[in-house]
Amino acid sequence: MKWVVAFDSFKGSLSAQSACAIAAKQLVLSFPGSSILTLPVGDGGEGTIDAILASLAGSWISTEVVGPLPDRRVKSQFGWCDRERLALVELAAASGLPLLTPDQRNPMITTTFGTGQLIRAAWEENAEKIVIGAGGSATVDGGVGAAMALGWSFLDPAGQSIGLGGGELGRIDRILPPPFQLPPVEILCDVTNPLLGPRGAAAVFGPQKGATQEMVNELERGLTHLSELVHQQFGMQLAEVPGAGAAGGFSGFGMLWFGARLIPGIDEVLSILQFEQMCRDADWILTGEGSFDDQSLSGKAVSGVLAAARKANPDIRTAVLAGKVSLTDTSSAGLDRVIEISPRDLPVDMAIAQADKWLPRAGDRLAAEIKRA
Numbered sequence: 001m002k003w004v005v006a007f008d009s010f011k012g013s014l015s016a017q018s019a020c021a022i023a024a025k026q027l028v029l030s031f032p033g034s035s036i037l038t039l040p041v042g043d044g045g046e047g048t049i050d051a052i053l054a055s056l057a058g059s060w061i062s063t064e065v066v067g068p069l070p071d072r073r074v075k076s077q078f079g080w081c082d083r084e085r086l087a088l089v090e091l092a093a094a095s096g097l098p099l100l101t102p103d104q105r106n107p108m109i110t111t112t113f114g115t116g117q118l119i120r121a122a123w124e125e126n127a128e129k130i131v132i133g134a135g136g137s138a139t140v141d142g143g144v145g146a147a148m149a150l151g152w153s154f155l156d157p158a159g160q161s162i163g164l165g166g167g168e169l170g171r172i173d174r175i176l177p178p179p180f181q182l183p184p185v186e187i188l189c190d191v192t193n194p195l196l197g198p199r200g201a202a203a204v205f206g207p208q209k210g211a212t213q214e215m216v217n218e219l220e221r222g223l224t225h226l227s228e229l230v231h232q233q234f235g236m237q238l239a240e241v242p243g244a245g246a247a248g249g250f251s252g253f254g255m256l257w258f259g260a261r262l263i264p265g266i267d268e269v270l271s272i273l274q275f276e277q278m279c280r281d282a283d284w285i286l287t288g289e290g291s292f293d294d295q296s297l298s299g300k301a302v303s304g305v306l307a308a309a310r311k312a313n314p315d316i317r318t319a320v321l322a323g324k325v326s327l328t329d330t331s332s333a334g335l336d337r338v339i340e341i342s343p344r345d346l347p348v349d350m351a352i353a354q355a356d357k358w359l360p361r362a363g364d365r366l367a368a369e370i371k372r373a
Contacts, residue, residue, distance in 0.1 A: 001031055001284070002284075003024075004309065006020070007023065008289040009289070010323055011290045013290065016054075017054045022356060026360050026363030026364060026367065039275060039278065041055075042265070048269060056086075060080070062077045063078075068097075068099050074114065078118045078121065084129075087122030088130075091134045095113075095138060095146075107141070108167035110138045116146030116148065117149045119258065130183060131185075132186070134246055134247035142222075144168075145164050146257065148161075170221055173229075182259060187250075188269075189246050193245035194239060195240075196245070206219055224239075226253070236255070238255065266300070266303075276309075282313060285318050285319070286321070289301060290355075291322060291323060292322030292325045322338070339362050
């Protein structure tokens with residue numbers, strides 16, 4: 001029997017790697033002689049790059065870059081897979097909210113310059129492809145800071161370079177591209193918010209990054225101005241591109257600054273891991289996450305894992321282990337087994353804290369059900 005074990009992280013509890021390792025250990029005990037392949041996954045959010053590095057035997061490369069605040073440097077890193085010449089950059093690693101205290105959050109001055117330095121370091125490492133996880137940023141600067149670190153010039157009407165931060169976008173009069181081109185760049189993007197308007201970068205994500213309503217209005221004007229300028233100079237219409245508003249406009253404008261494609265996170269992760277190829281001769285796919293609900297079947301990591309496994313092998317059997325199961329109808333989802341890890345009456349905080357205790361027991365219950373069938 002061949003198993004493919006592909007868990008997402010259990011938020012606040014188990015990493016994808018830990019969940020896969022625990023489940024695989026139980027399968028070895030329950031089904032001696034089985035072939036068990038672990039492939040930790042993620043959908044572009046927290047822990048995704050860790051999961052990819054674990055699956056591809058990659059490593060981290062450390063460096064020092066400008067942090068979210070222009071006058072402070074931070075220790076940062078990017079993922080590197082040497083065999084694939086693949087670089088993995090997390091926006092949050094240089095420009096993220098966790099690098100700021102709550103009172104420091106101000107998207108008028110925070111910048112993605114440090115993320116651009118990470119991208120440049122990856123390029124100088126001779127990366128043949130750069131994948132960027134865009135979650136958790138502290139910025140609404142349209143990726144202009146990152147572009148500046150990569151050699152783009154943003155000039156005011158007097159021909160002088162603008163400063164860093166979202167509050168500077170409205171001053172841009174002319175944009176000059178750098179003399180070099182990056183290798184293929186993909187931005188993992190799992191939201192569909194447009195760049196502008198009530199669902200856009202400033203209105204939706206600005207307050208999360210510390211913006212007052214007055215700041216939101218000014219950031220909206222700056223992003224609108226930059227969008228119009230990009231259309232005039234480069235012929236690109238970014239305002240209505242689905243996902244362009246992600247990460248404070250970093251994703252949308254990144255299509256120009258980095259020549260990037262916006263890719264659903266789980267699709268790209270599974271492609272990197274050659275997931276479908278691994279499932280072609282498998283008997284079972286075992287996956288899971290912290291909470292398994294109706295939303296899990298539309299766009300999250302588990303849905304991507306299940307869809308890819310079935311595409312590669314229509315006969316593969318499917319099992320889900322989740323901290324909490326609130327799926328309306330498991331049978332219509334076409335799942336062979338769905339098991340809730342912890343007891344229903346266990347408080348949520350205890351279930352999260354004790355996931356490493358309850359996951360092995362859920363694995364035992366899964367094995368018992370399969371053997372009884």
